[in-house]
Amino acid sequence: MSSSPSHPSDPSDPRPPGTAEPAPPRASRTEGDAGDQFTRDLADLEQQFERALGSISMAFQPIVYARSHALFGYEALLRSNDPDLPHAGALLDAAERLHRMARLGRVVRRQVAETFGQADDSLGLLFVNLHALDLLDRSLSSRFSPLAKIAHRVVLEVTERSSLDDVSDIVYRVAELRELGFRIAIDDLGAGHNRMDRFTLLDTDFVKLDMALVRDIHTHTLKRDLVASVIGLCHDHEITVIGEGVESEDEAQVLVEVGCDLLQGYHIARPGPPFIRPPLHGDSSR
Secondary structure, eight states, X not given: OOOSOSSTTOTTOOSOTTOOOOOOOOOOSHHHHXXXXXXXXXXXXXXXXXXXXXXXXXXXXXXXXXXXOOEEEEEEEEEOOOSSSOSHHHHHHHHHHHTOHHHHXXXXXXXXXXXHTTSOGGGOEEEEEEOGGGGGOGGGGOTTSTGGGGGGGEEEEEOSSSOSTTOTTHHHHHHXXXXXXXXXXXXXXXXXXXXXXXXXXXXXXXXXXOHHHHTTGGGOHHHHHHHHHHHHHHHHTTOEEEEOSOOSHHHHHHHHHTTOOEEOSTTTOOOBSTTOOOOOTTOTTO
């Protein structure tokens, strides 16, 4: 290696001839420490997630006919009893971060199938939520999956939690599910990604109005007119409409007036253990 000055001909260099180039500043550990902490956080979250999978349970909320309040079916709702992931939202967030949505979906569907598979047909249909990424899980469309055995009693409810844009062959995948006997619902229409373009492509049996459209509909003429138009469009295509998040008799009455087919919400019945029947319309015990 040469020992000549780094800048022998640079008169502006203040260093004496023969002085070596100064060593570069020592690299900061901040970036490495942050990476290590991120890895540790993911490892901790992985442990929490696996533990939480062993503590999940399902609650069931009744869905009723709008006019009579007679039972139509139930929606299965995820519950987490883990102290670190204490509710469904936290568990879903962890599954998304860890890329474990498929695993969570399989556990939920197996538990739902075990519970509802033993129930009487008089309980009607069961609505089971699907994350968009669940549509990519080949076990969902397997004829040997636990839920497929009761497919004729199940409505797969595609939620608006994430976009369907990553599911390029969604029409084909939905067709597969329908061949097994499943029916399809679009959840939370009017919120989130608001996929009206995908909604028209899906062979949809049910549409759930987002609770933002339902809330205080009896005091908002514009909201009432909008919901009436959506219901009319759905009925033109033989799609059943569910008003979700109904919390008052006033909301329920307006939904009946604009033609909503089914109702769900705390005003009807809260989620609970399997399978509590809601009181009929006009029952003062409600």
